[in-house]
Amino acid sequence: xxRELQAHGNFREQYQKLNAHLVELNYSQRSLRRYDEYSRxxxxxxxxxxxxDSEFNKDTCDWVIKRFLGTGTFxxxxxxxxxxxxxxxxxxxxxxxxxxxQYTHPRAPxxxxxxxxxxxxYCKSDAAKGRTEKTLxxxxxxxxxxxxxxxxxxxxxxxxxxxxxxxxxxIESIASCSSSQMCTYLGLLKGxxxxxxxxxxxxxxxxxxxxxxxxxxxxxxxxxxSTDEIGLLLDSLNRASxxxxxxxxxILIAARLGLRASDIARLEFSCLIWEKSCISLIQYKxxxxxxxxxxNEIGSALIDYLKYSRPKSDSPRVFLxxxxxxxxxxDSAVSSAVSRAFKKSGITIANRKHGxxxxxxSLAKRLLDSKTPIPIxxxxxxxxxxxxxxxxxxxxEDALKQCALEVAxxxxxxxxx
Numbered sequence: 001x002x003r004e005l006q007a008h009g010n011f012r013e014q015y016q017k018l019n020a021h022l023v024e025l026n027y028s029q030r031s032l033r034r035y036d037e038y039s040r041x042x043x044x045x046x047x048x049x050x051x052x053d054s055e056f057n058k059d060t061c062d063w064v065i066k067r068f069l070g071t072g073t074f075x076x077x078x079x080x081x082x083x084x085x086x087x088x089x090x091x092x093x094x095x096x097x098x099x100x101x102q103y104t105h106p107r108a109p110x111x112x113x114x115x116x117x118x119x120x121x122y123c124k125s126d127a128a129k130g131r132t133e134k135t136l137x138x139x140x141x142x143x144x145x146x147x148x149x150x151x152x153x154x155x156x157x158x159x160x161x162x163x164x165x166x167x168x169x170x171i172e173s174i175a176s177c178s179s180s181q182m183c184t185y186l187g188l189l190k191g192x193x194x195x196x197x198x199x200x201x202x203x204x205x206x207x208x209x210x211x212x213x214x215x216x217x218x219x220x221x222x223x224x225x226s227t228d229e230i231g232l233l234l235d236s237l238n239r240a241s242x243x244x245x246x247x248x249x250x251i252l253i254a255a256r257l258g259l260r261a262s263d264i265a266r267l268e269f270s271c272l273i274w275e276k277s278c279i280s281l282i283q284y285k286x287x288x289x290x291x292x293x294x295x296n297e298i299g300s301a302l303i304d305y306l307k308y309s310r311p312k313s314d315s316p317r318v319f320l321x322x323x324x325x326x327x328x329x330x331d332s333a334v335s336s337a338v339s340r341a342f343k344k345s346g347i348t349i350a351n352r353k354h355g356x357x358x359x360x361x362s363l364a365k366r367l368l369d370s371k372t373p374i375p376i377x378x379x380x381x382x383x384x385x386x387x388x389x390x391x392x393x394x395x396x397e398d399a400l401k402q403c404a405l406e407v408a409x410x411x412x413x414x415x416x417x
Contacts (some may be wrong), residue, residue, distance in 0.1 A: 009045055010057040014095040015039045021094065025324045038087035061092040100325040114158045115151055119143045122195045129336055132285065134262075134331070142188050149173060159201045167193070167206050183213035222361040223352035230255050230362060236345035244310035247337045249301040250319060254338060254359040257292045258380065260285060260333040261356040268316045272302070292380070 018055055019039075022032060045067055046052050046060070054060050065088060068081050077085075094100055123140050131139075149170055150156040156166075167189070174185050193207035225233070234251060238244035253267075262284040271281045271292060279292045302318070311320055317328035329337075335355040342354035352358065367377050 009056065009095075009277070010053050011039075011043055011060070011091065012052075014056050014091050015043075018091050018094045018100075022324070023101075025326070026029065027324050031324075034083070035087060039091070040085050041084055042088055044089075056092060058092065061088055064088045084327065102415070104176050115147045115156065118148055118159055118196060118199070118201055119192075121199070125195065130287065138184075143192060144183060146170065146185075146189065146192070159196050159215055160203070162196075162202055162206060164204075164206060164209055169208050171210070175304060179213075186210055186213045188280055223354070223358045224362045224365040225347070225358060226362075227366060229347050230359070232347055233341060233345045237341060242309035245301075245305045246319060246322065247341055249298075249305045250334055251341060252298055252301050252360065254356045255363065256295065256298060258360045258363040259292070260360065261331045261338075263290075264356070265317075265319065265329050265334045267318045269318060272318070274275075274299070 005182055015035075019032070019035065022035065027035075042064060043052065045064060046054070049063065049067070051060055051063065065085055068076070068084050068088075074082065074085065090100055119140070122143070123136055126139065129135055150162070150166070152164060153173075154161070154169075156162065170189070172188070174182060177185065190207045190210040190212075193202070193210065194205065196202045197205040197207065234248065234255070237248045237251070239248050250264055253264055254261075257279070259267075260283070263281060266284055267279075267281065271279055273280055274294065277292050277294045277299075281290055282288070283290050306318075309322075310318075311322060311324075311326035313320055313326045315326075319329045319334070320326045321329060321333070335357070338356040338359065339354050341356075344351060364377060365382070
């Protein structure tokens with residue numbers, strides 16, 4: 001539960017509040033000692049700048065980060081200095097929001113530029129169209145690379161400086177990229193230039209000069225696992241440990257119901273309709289509703305996890321990290337849990353993929369083997385169109401053989417010269 005924002009005090013006062021909260025969260029003594037060590041170093045640095053008693057607000061926090069960064073980058077810092085920056089940011093965020101955030105790549109605050117402002121505006125307009133968070137993150141990542149090219153190589157301050165030659169120059173600069181990356185860059189550049197033109201940032205619609213990519217991903221036959229292999233995977237988990245209880249419930253849901261990692265990660269208690277023995281949710285990828293059976297097997301696994309493994313938390317999400325801070329699991333963490341379980345199970349993986357989606361495809365294979373009609377499979381998987389489900393036919397070799405056409409015999413005649 002998010003608490004009310006606290007009034008800021010100096011660093012020492014705010015750190016004491018954070019420390020008390022870390023103790024409540026059962027942080028290990030080792031972690032607490034490290035936080036104490038980092039806080040003392042930060043306090044000394046503040047003292048060197050005459051800021052010991054200053055309010056530890058955003059400006060003071062930014063000042064500390066700049067002192068530790070110097071003229072370098074976060075990635076170039078030693079592990080110790082990264083930890084100092086992480087500690088400073090954690091103290092500031094906790095004093096501001098009452099939450100503890102994970103910082104992986106904090107950087108010194110950068111001044112806002114007109115280039116960045118338009119990128120943020122484009123992403124906001126895209127978000128209004130219903131794009132998923134993952135799609136927006138990917139677009140933002142590539143747009144910042146494009147911005148970096150024009151702000152450094154071309155020294156642009158505004159997009160109004162952009163011309164046809166500049167567009168061609170950027171396309172030439174990414175010529176060594178893979179076909180899939182080139183496709184991403186070109187599609188994104190075309191869309192962004194159209195946005196700039198519509199917003200009046202550039203006078204000419206430069207999007208028309210961006211070529212279309214002819215790249216089409218090579219369709220691969222999905223990786224599937226047999227019923228026996230899925231059984232071995234589930235049996236290999238140590239259900240006596242908190243990690244095993246959680247991962248067993250996750251893998252069971254993926255294997256029996258075919259839920260995507262994104263939906264498992266976002267599964268909330270409100271989705272579990274115990275009295276009706278069903279799971280009801282809105283799919284993250286498609287935004288379509290989906291209702292699936294809450295079987296006794298899955299229900300028992302969930303109860304075992306919730307009673308004996310799930311950390312104490314007010315989060316509405318079912319699956320949490322088991323290390324402090326006990327944040328909800330992300331999509332990648334769900335898939336990684338499945339992948340690690342496969343590797344430890346003793347199953348011969350060979351060249352097969354072994355993430356959570358492999359379990360989704362494996363369920364489809366079992367349904368096809370049992371002659372389940374495509375429309376029924378589409379309903380189970382939450383597909384809006386059965387055309388989406390048709391790609392699963394590639395894993396049903398027997399059905400594909402039945403589709404093979406007999407080639408009529410043909411007698412070749414020697415040409416008369």
